[in-house]
Amino acid sequence: MTTDLTRAAAPAGTSRGAPARSRWGLLARPEFRLLWAGESISRLGSSVTSVALPLVAVVSLNAGPLTVGLLNGAVWLPWLLLGLPAGVWVGRLPRRPVMICCNLASAALFASIPVAGWLGALTTAQLLLVALLTGTAAVFFNAAYQAYLPELVHRDDLIEGNAKLQGSASAAQVAGPGVAGLTVQWCGAAAGLLVDAVTFLAASAALLLIRGDRDREPVPAPVAPAPLRAQVREGLAFILRDRFLRSFLLYGASANAALTGYQSIAVLFLVREVGVAPGAVGLLAAAGAVGGVFGAIAARPLCRRLGTARAVRIVLLAATPFGLLLPAAGPGPRVALYAFGSVVLVAGVTLCNVVLGSFRQTYAPPALLSRVVATSMFANQATIPLGAVGGGALGATFGLRATMWIMTGVLVLCGGLLLASPLRKDRDLPAGPATEERSGR
Secondary structure, eight states, X not given: XXXXXXXXXXXXXXXXXXXXXXXXXXXXXXXXXXXXXXXXHHHHHHHHHHHHHHHIIIIIHOOOHHHHHHHHHXXXXXXXXXXXHHHHHHHTSOHHHHHHHHHHHHHHHHHHHHHHHHTTOOOHHHHHHHHHHHHHHHHHXXXXXXXXXXXXXXXXXXXXXXXXXXXXXXXXXXXXXXXXXXXXXXXXXXXXXXXXXXXXXXXXXXXXXXXXXXXXXXXXXXXXXXXXXXXXXXXXXXXHHOHHHHHHHHHHHHHHHHHHHHHHHHHHXXXXXXXXXXXXXXXXXXXXXXHHHHHHHHHHHHHHHXXXXXXXXXXXXXXXXXXXXXXXXXXXGGHHHHHHHHHHHHHHHHHHHHHHHHHHHHHSOGGXXXXXXXXXXXXXXXXXXXXXXXXXXXXXXXXXXXXXXXXXXXXXXXXXXXXXXXXXXXXXXXXXXXXXXHHTO
16 A cells, blocks of 8 residues: 555644544535535536526627637637646645635626626627636636645545535536526626626635645745646656556546537437427436436445445446437437436446546645646546537538437447456556556556
8 A cells, every 4th residue: 555645744633634434524524614615606606607608698799609609619728728737837836825816816707797797898809808717717726626625635535525526516507507597587697697706706715714724735846847848748748657547538538528529419409309398408408417416426335335446337337328318319208318318327427527536636646636637637628629519510410319329329438448447357446656566457
């Protein structure tokens, strides 16, 4: 068994000193409870914004499809431009202040839209700039956030922590569109963005309330730090050399492309092929988020009973093929195939995300953690626009139902990438690279 470097570096007596033993688990720990509450509120606000921001463009500025597409693209573009160097920069700074600054910047940016609207000065250029800058803040926040959780909780509690955070995020995706609809109906589209700004302030307040002495200082940079490009290469090389991280990176990037590919045409498929009324499309879209809640809840007990590697294998084999129910949906009672398939599919994907994300947080050396996290997220996020474009192009060429079959079929095959990875034989994922080397696996 390898030494837990992050635990060894933590101050004695912190909340990380021992695994959670309360019946409430990590929610009994004030520090995690603050992080969880702040993130849950913030995710709800972000879910509202995913609906409200395009509505502002359409309702207030009479934007067309191109503008809405550019808005969506502007949010993801920073991952392509800054995803790799962000890991290096975040690694040189304390994580919590980075997260607070990103939240405060996002709050100010989103609040600027309703203010400009009330003053009659709102423009499409401002919407695009806000989308771009808040997307940039999200890159740095997520790199810091993924590296901060292992500093806040014991490594044995990481699966529970990630499951609770992922579960609340999925619940926010269920509730967010409804909150957005009510807010837009009562107060106007721009008010939805003000709601998100307030949630970012609440998340910042929660982070500020976490006791400062809980934070572990980042690993100090060398006196003469290596150039940025060399540090980026070091993090990338660590992933590509490691058979576990390399396999998981390939799976995440491929699965995201397939997921986005069918999701990009799902609304059109439901309306034109299945005959779902527009008002019911949102309910079917929420089915996947409900599955995300189930997957997050099941992650910890399944890993305890089966082992982390075995749980991922079994869930992939059992859940991923349910994605093939989506293109089989049709009018009338057959629409239930779409809802049921979405619930089971997303539950399986969420459970795998929880387990593999927790593994990455404990497996990577502390000095490389932020770079490993940022590089993995960069690869995973970079395939999202590719999947969206590919789904649209296939839909225009082969039809909506055929494209749904293609993309869900590809998603099932993506599961094979993990089943062919090193986790195909073991009960549990390794504690660190040294463990793998010593055991000779």
